[in-house]
Amino acid sequence: MPLLxxxxxxxxxxxxxxxxxxxxxxxxxxxxxxxxxxxxxxGIYVPLExxxxxxxxxxxxxxxxxxxxxxxxxxxxxxxxxxxxLVETKNMDKNxxxxxxxNTLEEGYGK
Amino acid sequence: MENNPKKGLSKLSLWLIKKIxxxxxxxxxxxxxxxxxxxxxEKGPLAAKLLFLNYILLSLPxxxxxxxxxxxxxxxxxxxxxxxxxxxxxxxxxxxxFGLGAALSTALFGYVNYxxxxxxxxxxxxxxxxxxxxxxxxxxxxxxxxGRVPMGLAPRAANEMPEINDYTRLSRMSGxxxxxxxxxxxxxxxxxxxxxxxxxxxxxxxDLREFSNISKVVITxxxxxxxxxxxxxxxxxxxxxxxxxxxxxxxxxxxxxxxxMNSSINFDILxxxxxxxxxxxxxDSSWKVWSDAxxxxxxxxxxxxxxxxxxxxxxxxQHEAMPERxxxxxxxxxxxxxxxxxxxVSGNILMSGVPVSAVISSIVxxxxxxxxxxxxFLQTSISAVSKRLKEIGVRKAIGGHRxxxxxxxxxxxxxxxxxxxxxxxxxxxxxxxxxxxxxxxxDFQFRLLENPDIFLVLAGLLVLTSLVSGxxxxxxxxxxxxxxxxxxxxxxxxxxxxxxxxxTGQFSLAMMTIVITFVLHNNTSYQxxxxxxxxxxxxxxxxxxxxxxxxxxxxxxxSNPFVENIASSKHLAGWNWQNVKMESEGNKTDVSxxxxxxxxxxxxxxxxxxxxxxxxxxxxxxxKSALVNRxxxxxxEWDSPLNRTxxxxxxEFVVIGVIENFLHNGFWREFEPFVFALADRESVKxxxxxxxxxxxxxxxxxxxxKWKILFPEVPYSGFPVEEVFESQMSxxxxxxxxxxxxxxxxxxxxxxxxxxxxxxxxLRRKKELGIRKVLGASTKNMAGIISGEFVVMxxxxxxxxxxxxxxxVNMLLSAIFAxxxxxxxxxxxxxxxxxxxxxxxTISSHVYKAxxxxxxxxxxxx
Numbered sequence: 012m013p014l015l016x017x018x019x020x021x022x023x024x025x026x027x028x029x030x031x032x033x034x035x036x037x038x039x040x041x042x043x044x045x046x047x048x049x050x051x052x053x054g055i056y057v058p059l060e061x062x063x064x065x066x067x068x069x070x071x072x073x074x075x076x077x078x079x080x081x082x083x084x085x086x087x088x089x090x091x092x093x094x095x096x097l098v099e100t101k102n103m104d105k106n107x108x109x110x111x112x113x114n115t116l117e118e119g120y121g122k
Numbered sequence: 123m124e125n126n127p128k129k130g131l132s133k134l135s136l137w138l139i140k141k142i143x144x145x146x147x148x149x150x151x152x153x154x155x156x157x158x159x160x161x162x163x164e165k166g167p168l169a170a171k172l173l174f175l176n177y178i179l180l181s182l183p184x185x186x187x188x189x190x191x192x193x194x195x196x197x198x199x200x201x202x203x204x205x206x207x208x209x210x211x212x213x214x215x216x217x218x219x220f221g222l223g224a225a226l227s228t229a230l231f232g233y234v235n236y237x238x239x240x241x242x243x244x245x246x247x248x249x250x251x252x253x254x255x256x257x258x259x260x261x262x263x264x265x266x267x268x269g270r271v272p273m274g275l276a277p278r279a280a281n282e283m284p285e286i287n288d289y290t291r292l293s294r295m296s297g298x299x300x301x302x303x304x305x306x307x308x309x310x311x312x313x314x315x316x317x318x319x320x321x322x323x324x325x326x327x328x329d330l331r332e333f334s335n336i337s338k339v340v341i342t343x344x345x346x347x348x349x350x351x352x353x354x355x356x357x358x359x360x361x362x363x364x365x366x367x368x369x370x371x372x373x374x375x376x377x378x379x380x381x382x383m384n385s386s387i388n389f390d391i392l393x394x395x396x397x398x399x400x401x402x403x404x405x406d407s408s409w410k411v412w413s414d415a416x417x418x419x420x421x422x423x424x425x426x427x428x429x430x431x432x433x434x435x436x437x438x439x440q441h442e443a444m445p446e447r448x449x450x451x452x453x454x455x456x457x458x459x460x461x462x463x464x465x466x467v468s469g470n471i472l473m474s475g476v477p478v479s480a481v482i483s484s485i486v487x488x489x490x491x492x493x494x495x496x497x498x499f500l501q502t503s504i505s506a507v508s509k510r511l512k513e514i515g516v517r518k519a520i521g522g523h524r525x526x527x528x529x530x531x532x533x534x535x536x537x538x539x540x541x542x543x544x545x546x547x548x549x550x551x552x553x554x555x556x557x558x559x560x561x562x563x564x565d566f567q568f569r570l571l572e573n574p575d576i577f578l579v580l581a582g583l584l585v586l587t588s589l590v591s592g593x594x595x596x597x598x599x600x601x602x603x604x605x606x607x608x609x610x611x612x613x614x615x616x617x618x619x620x621x622x623x624x625x626t627g628q629f630s631l632a633m634m635t636i637v638i639t640f641v642l643h644n645n646t647s648y649q650x651x652x653x654x655x656x657x658x659x660x661x662x663x664x665x666x667x668x669x670x671x672x673x674x675x676x677x678x679x680x681s682n683p684f685v686e687n688i689a690s691s692k693h694l695a696g697w698n699w700q701n702v703k704m705e706s707e708g709n710k711t712d713v714s715x716x717x718x719x720x721x722x723x724x725x726x727x728x729x730x731x732x733x734x735x736x737x738x739x740x741x742x743x744x745x746k747s748a749l750v751n752r753x754x755x756x757x758x759e760w761d762s763p764l765n766r767t768x769x770x771x772x773x774e775f776v777v778i779g780v781i782e783n784f785l786h787n788g789f790w791r792e793f794e795p796f797v798f799a800l801a802d803r804e805s806v807k808x809x810x811x812x813x814x815x816x817x818x819x820x821x822x823x824x825x826x827x828k829w830k831i832l833f834p835e836v837p838y839s840g841f842p843v844e845e846v847f848e849s850q851m852s853x854x855x856x857x858x859x860x861x862x863x864x865x866x867x868x869x870x871x872x873x874x875x876x877x878x879x880x881x882x883x884x885l886r887r888k889k890e891l892g893i894r895k896v897l898g899a900s901t902k903n904m905a906g907i908i909s910g911e912f913v914v915m916x917x918x919x920x921x922x923x924x925x926x927x928x929x930x931v932n933m934l935l936s937a938i939f940a941x942x943x944x945x946x947x948x949x950x951x952x953x954x955x956x957x958x959x960x961x962x963x964t965i966s967s968h969v970y971k972a973x974x975x976x977x978x979x980x981x982x983x984x
């Protein structure tokens with residue numbers, strides 16, 4: 012399985028954390044919260060489509076509210092493939108960071 | 123507030139997000155609205171409006187990326203579906219790709235031809251400031267430019283007009299050029315020393331600045347090899363022997379690259395003008411001697427009209443110095459564009475460009491063939507689309523947008539055209555080569571990589587053909603109502619008329635090209651065999667320098683069994699003559715005079731209409747005998763031409779006979795008034811040997827052997843007279859070949875279209891034909907039913923094609939020739955038969971298949 016990119020990883024985790032309530036607005040909010048950068052709706056649609064195409068997430072139409080002008084939500088869910096990719100990334104991360112503490116990185120090569 | 127969700131939302135914002143996401147992405151519009159209501163709850167209506175607008179504006183770059191991503195993936199879809207469709211209809215796709223490709227290649231050749239005709243003399247860096255001086259004269263009532271001007275004109279004008287920076291003159295002379303044992307007759311050119319400062323000819327070897335004194339010569343690469351082989355030519359000595367037998371030695375100063383074919387100035391050996399003046403014993407102040415071409419190098423902002431006006435001041439001098447050829451005006455012409463007008467200039471030594479008529483006709487035929495192919499494309503795609511009506515209906519029923527369907531069709535057309543373009547480009551190399559080999563003086567090259575313009579033309583052609591050919595199916599079909607489309611056949615039935623018009627248009631065009639081909643063919647055969655008024659067969663021409671040489675030749679060859687007759691002459695019919703002014707009864711007329719020597723009248727076979735031949739034994743100095751042609755008699759309105767007298771250059775002539783008109787200038791020009799007189803014994807320049815019972819080559823070889831014994835010093839330069847006419851014949855042959863090529867191309871393309879059309883028609887009427895068959899229609903009946911509609915259209919096409927072709931070919935022929943074959947019905951009849959024959963061949967296989975097939979096959983449901 013090909014490795015996830017950082018964006019993919021971030022998106023998948025945000026959607027995973029949102030459980031059954033992952034749609035446009037909540038995803039932007041979650042991303043803003045997680046990354047600390049300001050995310051807007053315009054920026055998330057293309058990555059979402061790419062993830063769908065790759066089979067990491069799936070989507071279905073959900074309920075609508077008056078607040079949405081009667082328009083339904085498109086809710087996203089991480090698929091089995093997406094979960095497997097996340098697990099693999101997590102494992103790799105563990106290997107990558109093993110024996111490296113924040114302190115050693117901050118000290119640099121100097122000492 | 124929540125009851126009216128859009129309340130307070132800025133119209134601009136709503137419009138923007140709807141525009142961006144459209145109806146297919148409803149949930150995304152919903153997401154945005156939710157953001158807006160979030161602002162509304164927190165900050166109140168006014169702030170929400172502003173905040174939301176701000177939000178959208180900040181997101182614009184992201185929206186842009188989104189749009190781009192969407193259309194790219196849509197396009198990918200269209201392309202994929204397009205490929206599937208094209209692969210499903212292989213025959214249809216291949217017919218269109220190759221038909222359009224072939225048409226594109228002829229259209230591209232039209233462009234190559236045009237491009238070449240426009241490329242003349244662009245190599246010279248100063249071209250914009252270089253002008254040639256021409257005189258204006260009237261020849262046979264038509265105004266012509268005259269390429270020669272007095273030698274003294276340019277030096278004087280340059281001295282008196284500050285806007286003339288510099289000038290350079292060219293003169294041509296024939297002579298013998300010799301290096302060791304290599305001796306050739308050459309046409310050598312002389313030019314002023316600054317020739318290479320004004321004109322740009324790249325040096326291949328040596329420094330062109332060395333061309334600076336009276337004993338230097340510059341030669342082309344080709345001639346360096348001709349004379350010196352692989353040796354270094356620089357510093358070697360070439361010897362020029364003039365007609366008078368004087369010898370001059372020239373030292374090779376530099377070698378230039380071979381002169382490209384798109385150059386007006388075309389020299390092989392260039393000598394200093396100073397030497398020319400020495401040979402002719404004249405100098406810069408002389409007005410009595412011509413320079414063959416004179417170029418001025420002007421200041422950047424010099425006014426052409428001003429210079430033309432100032433040149434008028436020199437007319438008096440010119441008239442005084444050359445009373446026999448008085449200019450009416452003098453004017454200057456820019457070097458760029460000069461080649462395109464050169465062929466109408468008398469006394470011209472420069473190369474002529476592609477005739478305008480040739481450029482126009484190749485562009486017109488190219489466009490015509492392209493049109494035929496587009497008709498074809500339109501035709502076949504409409505037919506193919508009627509098969510896809512169900513697909514379109516289904517697409518619409520499940521919510522496909524019109525835009526998407528239009529896009530789908532355009533993408534399909536575009537891909538077809540792209541393939542056609544690739545085929546066309548590949549074929550272009552071949553087509554250009556073919557035409558290039560046909561015209562030896564033109565250099566047609568299809569240089570894709572060197573010429574970025576071609577890419578622009580290609581892109582233009584691609585977009586144009588795919589737009590035009592795809593317009594109808596894309597727009598009409600996508601507009602159709604899904605219900606009617608799903609119901610089936612109605613659409614196809616409605617569109618029958620349009621298809622018929624297209625078909626008729628296409629075959630009319632095809633018929634036109636066939637008619638043109640046959641008329642041209644007819645004309646060529648006519649011109650090859652037509653009476654030209656003098657004998658051009660079985661004669662060999664030997665240029666000579668004196669009547670003594672003629673006597674020697676006559677004595678040596680007279681006993682040869684093949685030789686019938688030997689003549690001497692000053693001029694040669696159909697090759698050279700002299701334009702003079704004739705004064706008779708107070709009127710001055712432009713005529714041409716042909717002076718023949720001993721036996722020349724007989725050997726050239728002029729036909730005497732009335733009067734008698736000139737008796738060479740009657741010699742009177744005060745009054746010479748002359749024959750005139752019928753054209754001259756008509757022009758001067760002489761009732762009884764015999765015994766009339768006239769003067770030419772102070773010599774009095776008396777008319778003793780009238781001869782038939784002859785085509786002295788091929789079929790290009792009208793008959794012109796001619797005077798035939800006896801040449802002075804000393805002025806003869808040619809000897810003509812008439813032979814029989816042998817071939818031209820054999821006779822030429824026999825004479826060559828004798829010549830070497832008689833005149834070992836002089837290179838042999840005799841040639842069969844047929845060679846003189848070869849250029850006319852080869853032009854004719856080339857026009858014919860070009861026309862045949864075009865006709866075959868259109869026929870192939872049209873028949874491809876016909877084939878596709880008939881197969882669609884048979885397919886559409888499959889059930890009808892099956893029922894007819896079951897009800898007892900015979901094979902003959904069936905064939906009649908299927909081909910009936912096509913026969914009617916073919917008849918209309920052949921009538922339109924015959925009439926259109928008749929007018930077009932007459933236009934083409936009259937632009938090229940003054941004498942053409944008389945009108946005949948044969949080409950039209952042959953063309954019609956051919957069209958029907960080929961069309962019925964194309965139709966018959968389908969008809970046969972449909973008529974003999976088992977009706978069960980076609981009637982079985984689905």
